[in-house]
Amino acid sequence: MKKLLTLVALTAITGVYGQIDRSVRPAAAAAPTINIKNSEVFKLNNGITVILSENHKLPRVSFSLTMGASPMIEGSKAGTNNLMGELLTSGTTKRSKDVLDKEVDNMGASLNANGHSIYFSCLTKHLETGLDIMQDVAMNPAFPESEFERIKKQNESGLLSAKSDPSTMASNAETKIDFPNHPLGEVMDEASLAAITLDDVKNSYKKVFTPNGSYLVIVGDITKENALKLAEKYFGAWKGSPVYKEDFGNGLKAKGNRVIFVPKPGAVQSVISITFPIEMKPGADDQIALNVMNSILGGGSFGARIMQNLREDKAYTYGAYTSFEVTRDGSWFGTSGSFRNEVTDSAITEILNEITKISDSYVTDDELNLAKSAMAGGFARSLESPQTIARFALNIIRENLAADYYQTYLKKLESVSKDDVLTVAQKYFKGGFNIVVVGNEEILPKLKAFDSDGVIEKLDAFGNPVKEMKKADITADQLIERYINTVTATKSSKELTKKMKKVKSIVKKIELSSPQIPVVISMTDVFVAPNKEAMKIEAQGMVFQSSYYDGTKGSSMNMQTGKKPLTAEELASKKKGEGLFPEVNYKTSGMTYEIKGIETINGKDYYVLTTNNGESQSFDYFDVATNLKYKTISISKQGEETVESTIVYDDYKDVNGFLFAHKLTQTAGEMSLSGTVQTIEFNGEVDKTMFE
Known part of the structure; x- marks a missing residue:
């Protein structure tokens, strides 16, 4: 009988399907409100905000301790905070690096750190041992001289590599041009690395690592009662200085187009980036519409306009992309692509044409629907991870977002119209662009036409002004x-x-x-x-x-x-x-x-x-x-x-x-x-x- 019912049901479905006109796109269903389980949030007396996302599917717990300090300008010692972050896991006053590494390995755990956070993950049965290690790293770093010298040597090698990597060279120039006199615009180079002392590293730690204004995100197989007890036990007694806060602004938006050239002798390809800072904070009203517009323009999809134009139509490159990066400390637009020397100027022209086109006319219904569908799918997939839920809670608190920001995200996304896309394109693509080119000097004559003043600025691999060679006094x-x-x-x-x-x-x-x-x-x-x-x-x-x-x-x-x-x-x-x-x-x-x-x-x-x-x-x-x-x-x-x-x-x-x-x-x-x-x-x- 079951087989008969199944056959009847299939026949009925087939009959209905046969009556559908497949040449007409079905009307989209109303975007649902996402039911996201709220994370538990509580605060310790010393200023640490604890965010808990329970998930008991696996016997594993992760802890992410994020500092609340703003990034700082480091000037002639740019890179100090990065070195400090690399040194955090190089030993404590209780554990040498070898002992620390051995304990972490024996638990099958993960321990990572950077200049503003520490991450630790372990099996539930190792919970207290793991927290003891994480507490030790956060509160008692030893910063041994030998490890400091080793890490400086590693960075010296990394800087040598950076000087020959055109993508890194372009990135360094972008940040320097978009964010002058701003922490985001600082780039470590050979001179700044050489100037950094161990005392500088220790002072950076004291300024950044403090419980005041910090966040402890806990995800995994742990109850609220236990999380509260362990957070208090291992981090409640931590004391530190007041949290450092400063707003360095939104970067420098050029009034006209600027061409910035980074010489790379012998290069047969040019790396091109068209970039500028934008005035936007996470959760801003325009952000979702801006992301939709970027997806259509060049945001990673093979069908995006810039990819179709420069790769499929012109065969100038294997790939070209755009992105809008929105962060609490500064936001910016950027492109990325490598192009043959002989088509460098043509590629710049086509990128600018695509920016003009999306600012002057409506995108198509198909482009809009495809972009929104891809973004909705990505959002839905991200909800499968408990880490995502905890990150949402952290963002709501840190960025002062509406409590239902993520629950209503799909509705906000679905409501983005062609008018919204055109509006944000006209708003944020207004003004000048920084056109960064890394390549062979033979292409320079073709670049002058893109600069509003006809003057090309030259930067080195780390974004510093190039000093022209002095004439040799010998043969x-x-x-x-x-x-x-x-x-x-x-x-x-x-x-x-x-x-x-x-x-x-x-x-x-x-x-x-x-x-x-x-x-x-x-x-x-x-x-x-x-x-x-x-x-x-x-x-x-x-x-x-x-x-x-x-x-x-x-x-x-x-x-x-x-x-x-x-x-x-x-x-x-x-x-x-x-x-x-x-x-x-x-x-x-x-x-x-x-x-x-x-x-x-x-x-x-x-x-x-x-x-x-x-x-x-x-x-x-x-x-x-x-x-x-x-x-x-x-x-x-x-x-x-x-x-x-x-x-x-x-x-x-x-x-x-x-x-x-x-x-x-x-x-x-x-x-x-x-x-x-x-x-x-x-x-x-x-x-x-x-x-x-």
Whole structure:
């Protein structure tokens, strides 16, 4: 009988469905009011607001302690708060870092921190042990000197990577331009990192980490009674200074378009960002309509207008997106996309055209409905997480939102009309834009037309004004001579030739380390006079990379591609840079080279020598005061991609009458390697298998 009823029901449904005109979009159902269970909220006597979202599906509890302090301007020591956050989990007055890490691992727990919050998650059975650890980290950080130095070193490597990453370079420029004299506009660079002391880190902690105005969000398998008892037990006695509060405004909106250029020599693509700050706080009346408009314009959907125009129609890029970021400390609009050099100006024109179009005319019904449906679906999915419910409660309190803000969110979203979208587009796209471009200087002439004053501002990788190179007071050949005389301790070409004849071979053993690699790596670098060279990188008995060149042939090997012979082009480029000190042979090897000028970096002057061997372009920096090589930036093209790597040389020491750098730092993309020379052996035994 059940089968018969099912068949009848299916037939009835099919009959009704067959009468539907599928060419007409069904009318949308009325947006429901979301029944979100209110979180429990209570306050401790010392000023901590506790927010509890109970969820007993899994035997797990998480605690998020968020400070109420406003961000602070750090000036010449930008990045202090970030360092402080990284150091919070590096040990307490009760637990060393090793002990702390071991206790967290033994519980299968998670512990994370930044400059304004601490997060801890553990199984319910480890609740009190976990809270004891979290309390210890929050209230008793030790900030050990050794960890401070280690983390500074890690950040130094990160800054080297940032200087070659065009997206990071663009982001740094955006924040500096949108938010001058504002905490959001501060960017840590090499100078500010070097200036930060351990006392600065400790003072940052004292100013930011205080119970007054802070929030403890508890989510998971715990009752209100127990949450209140444990919050009081572990955090109720905490005392601190009054919470720091300051409003630094909404950023600087340009009256006309500004073009900001960040040079990236050798780049074959330009990163473009069109950005500006907006005057908006979380929960503002316009925010939902603004998000709908952004979704239609370029907010992540493949069908968004900018994506369709620049990728599908013009094939300028693989992807281009827009976003409106609304935060309590500052809000802004931004774009993101990488474009071929030859279409940089066309891409800017099309982005501006799309902004104008959405500000001048109504979006279509299909665009509006699709954007609202996607946003509603995302909102509904987010409600599956208890973390979301707790975050809603925190936002309502911190941002002073209406108590039913999230319960009525879908109704507010559904009510957004084409008129609302047009209104917010006209309101927030009014005025000038900051047009940030990171790329090769060959594109500069095409950018002037976009600046309202026809003047292009140049910023460096960290958003600081670029100081034009000073004219060099010597020639390229004179620079090379000074460098060679310094590293070989010779005064004439005759003396140099005599000294170099005594060098039959040199074998360097270098120990490499990287934050991304958990093992120590060994590198063997071999030179055999007059022009043979070989290299091998290995760890734990396994060779990861090797290469050799014997003056006529060579090969390279890595674990991804295997062993490959050097091509004719690669051999030709090797020929131009062969020898213990390749610079000696530049005049006769065919190397293209010239001195570009004098660049000032962190208060020191460096001669910049550019070379091109046909395969790659390099920029060598020589200390004006010492003549020693400070760093080399190499740019090569691999397929359609441009690959940039940087080597920084430090700690020069005399070995057998020659100066060699004993500390090396190499970065390529996000990968960073720090090397320390262990031994340098002259005229010893050479492993001949390295040349096979």
